[in-house]
Structures are given as structure tokens and as C-alpha cells.
């Protein structure tokens with residue numbers, strides 16, 4: 001077995017990792033689905049739990065030697081149940097897309113209709129975008145936000161009555177408003193549909209008590225664990241007891257093989273962190289920081305989709321706001337050390353690779369320690385970038401300012 005650390009064993013990989021560490025340390029990370037995990041989460045990810053095969057579930061494995069792996073997985077499950085008030089939890093999904101696919105196959109039959117939100121209106125690829133394989137198996141009908149940027153519940157009800165879905169799916173990737181789960185549940189009950197929420201983006205805000213929790217109400221709720229929840233890259237399914245067997249069978253053996261137990265160990269750590277009182281403060285601050293951006297960009301006459309934000313993210317029309325495309329805005333911000341992603345906006349007339357919008361969020365900067373005053377500075381920096389998107393010397397100057405700002409909030413001094 002190799003006994004050398006990465007640094008001496010593989011200088012090519014070491015240098016690439018160091019460059020990425022420096023990028024994370026010296027830039028403003030504003031992709032709303034990204035975050036920075038604790039050293040304990042990193043430690044669990046790099047632990048010996050990666051060595052073990054453990055197909056099955058705690059107490060019912062297909063391999064020997066799983067008694068301690070069972071302890072690890074049970075800790076993750078119990079903590080997730082406590083965090084979200086869940087009846088049943090499966091922590092094995094490798095990420096959000098596999099979690100969603102496992103739910104579709106676990107609770108539905110091929111050909112069944114699913115009512116999900118359109119991608120350009122804030123939905124997710126796995127909620128029925130035609131480029132995904134799942135649309136060959138299930139009949140996805142996609143609803144949209146209205147002109148006011150809200151989910152029109154009357155229209156959702158009319159669509160549910162017309163299409164008779166077996167499942168109504170809420171929970172979004174670029175939608176910035178709260179969701180009325182009770183109203184959706186009542187529409188689903190009226191047409192005999194199951195309810196599913198994909199809370200990947202807002203799981204940390206729900207765990208921190210900052211947003212409505214669909215888990216006690218809905219049939220099934222999926223999430224990733226690496227966004228606002230601030231855990232390792234991975235997925236999770238929470239459901240009512242009556243669906244537990246179908247969901248577990250669908251994840252394994254239906255869809256996946258051996259679970260990644262190092263990852264599940266890291267989920268257990270992240271859930272313990274999310275149960276600490278300080279996590280509530282973090283969740284509150286994420287929203288306060290997003291509100292500062294909303295206020296600052298509104299004052300600068302930006303076009304904010306959905307009229308602003310209730311959560312951690314903003315979707316901005318870069319074309320109307322600044323006369324440049326989302327891709328141009330993303331590229332200019334990148335040159336200045338500010339990372340966001342280009343994004344479609346509702347009724348976008350441009351393509352997915354060169355859409356009209358940019359999506360930005362506050363979780364990673366909040367983890368870093370940014371509060372309201374720093375967010376005001378961040379809004380100023382972004383505005384200057386977008387006003388000078390083709391002026392490389394101004395963008396370099398801003399990059400230097402970004403670096404100075406980040407130096408006041410070191411991320412992983414222990415790893416330097």
C-alpha cells in the first residue's frame with residue numbers, strides 16, 4: 001500500500017488541489033448550491049468507512065462485517081429524522097438526481113403522470129426536462145410561475161384536474177420564494193396524487209427553522225446534503241412510514257449498489273452540526289444576507305425574477321438589468337473572482353448555454369462569516385463588474401479587492 005501523502009506521491013494532483021483550495025479561499029463563492037463543509041465533515045469523507053461494502057440496510061446487510069457500518073448509518077438516519085421530523089429516512093442516495101429517480105420508480109409505474117415545475121421557471125432537470133432519460137419513462141407535465149413570478153395555485157389545481165397526475169412535485173433550484181405546501185397537498189388530495197418535495201436548495205433553511213417544512217405533510221421529500229445543509233456531496237430521501245419499504249427497495253437493490261459509507265458518516269456529522277443552536281443563526285443569516293442583495297440590487301434598478309427573495313438565492317435578468325447575457329455576466333464575474341452561474345429565466349428567449357439570467361446565493365459567504373455590511377460591499381463589487389464587463393483592467397482591480405476582502409475571512413487556515 002502506498003504510504004506517502006498526496007503532496008509527495010502525486011505532485012500533479014497536489015498542485016491541482018492546491019490551486020482549487022486557493023481559488024476557494026480567495027474568491028467570492030456565490031453559486032447558491034455550493035457551500036464549505038467543516039473539517040469534521042472532510043475527515044469523515046476521508047475516513048476508512050470508504051473501504052466497506054454494505055449492500056442492504058442496518059441490521060439487514062448482504063455482506064459480513066457491517067456491525068460498525070450499521071452504527072454509522074443509524075446515526076445518520078436518526079439525526080436526519082430528528083432534524084426534519086421525518087418518519088422514515090434513507091441516507092444512501094448518491095446525490096439529488098439518483099434520489100429523485102429512486103422515488104419515481106419506487107412510488108410510480110412507467111407511464112404515470114408527474115406534475116413538476118418547468119426548468120426555466122426555477123424547476124430542476126430531474127423534474128421532467130426533455131433532455132433527461134426519465135421523460136422516456138414517465139409522463140412529465142410542467143407548470144410555470146405566473147407573470148407576477150409566483151406559483152399560481154389556481155392554475156396548478158386546474159392542471160392537476162386536467163392531467164390527473166399520480167404525483168405533484170414541488171421544490172426548486174432557482175425559485176426564490178416560499179412554498180405553500182398545505183395548499184399543494186390539498187390539490188393533490190383532491191385529484192388523488194402523491195406529494196413530493198425536492199428541498200435540495202433549502203434543506204438547511206428548513207433544518208434551521210427559517211422556511212416551511214414539508215416533511216411532516218408530504219408523502220416523500222428528497223434533498224441533497226451539500227447545499228444549504230452544508231454536508232458532504234450526497235442525497236437523502238425522507239418519507240411517510242407507509243412508503244418506507246417501497247423507497248428502500250427502490251434505492252437498493254432497484255437502483256444503486258453499495259452505499260458510500262464514508263459519505264454517510266459525513267452526513268451524520270453534518271446533521272449533528274445542523275442540530276446545534278449555531279446552525280439556526282447561520283440559517284437566519286443566509287436569508288438576511290440575501291435580503292441585503294435584494295435591497296441593493298433593487299435600488300440599482302436590477303430586474304429580479306420572482307420579485308425578490310424569501311430564501312438564499314436571487315435570479316437576475318442580466319439582459320434587462322445590464323444589457324449583457326447571463327454567460328457574459330458569469331464570465332466577467334469569474335474574471336473578478338466572483339463565482340455565480342448563468343441561468344435561464346422564466347420565458348427565456350435565449351439558450352441554456354447563453355441564457356438571460358444569472359443565479360446567485362448567500363450560503364457559502366454566510367458560512368465564511370459574511371454579514372450585512374460585507375454583503376453590501378459584495379453587491380457594489382458585482383455591480384461594478386457588470387458595468388465594466390469587457391474592461392479587463394477594471395476586472396483585475398476588482399479581483400484584487402475581492403482577495404483583500406476574503407483575506408479577512410480565512411476559510412481553512414488549518415489546511416494552508
Ligand code: DSN
Nearest residue numbers: 032033096124173201
Ligand atoms: N446543480 C444543482 C444546482 O446548482 O442547483 C442542482 O442539481
